[in-house]
Amino acid sequence: MLLVGGLALLKAIDDGWTAWDAFQATRTLADPQASVEEQRAAAANLALTAALEAAEPDDLLPVGLPRDDLVRLGLVGSVRDAGDGIKNIARIDPWKVRFSQDSISYHFKDKALGTIDDLAEKLRSGKINPTDVPPIRITEIDGKLFTLDNRRLEAFRRAGIEIPFRWATPEELAREQWKFTTINEGSTIIVRGQP
Incomplete structure (x- = not known):
């Protein structure tokens, strides 16, 4: 019973993390005060969310591991840091x-x-x-x-x-x-x- 509860918790964390990041990215894209850098990072975040969630094989299992979320955060960080001409402008x-x-x-x-x-x-x-x-x-x-x-x-x-x-x-x-x-x-x- 404890194992089933733990697996359900991991699945909820994985799905919740993805949903929260997608929600925040959508808000950033709709914010007229958001910088170009923030909007590019948000757009990359949404695109990566869709691609990585579609390719995630553990969605068929009763447990979800946030591997895709960790990869996505690393890639979005790279987009955010790319280009001195964009950063913080x-x-x-x-x-x-x-x-x-x-x-x-x-x-x-x-x-x-x-x-x-x-x-x-x-x-x-x-x-x-x-x-x-x-x-x-x-x-x-x-x-x-x-x-x-x-x-x-x-x-x-x-x-x-x-x-x-x-x-x-x-x-x-x-x-x-x-x-x-x-x-x-x-x-x-x-x-x-x-x-």
């Missing part, structure tokens, strides 16, 4: 992010980007894909989001397009602490050299 409404500086130059240091208005126009017209622009780095201070990359933020605001972002590292924040010169909590910024 998401998009945000540029009006939800504040400026760290009180003023910026109208011209980018990278001459290929030109001016703030040049980049904004290329974004609006589709000549530049937002994902081709390096993500801005943001941090949260007292519940407010601030960027270390003020010119790009201004260009995306002018273009009216969501901006790619990632969280700034502690090293970046320490190295660029000098940028926090805003005198109005980052709500506006002065653009120097603008015609």
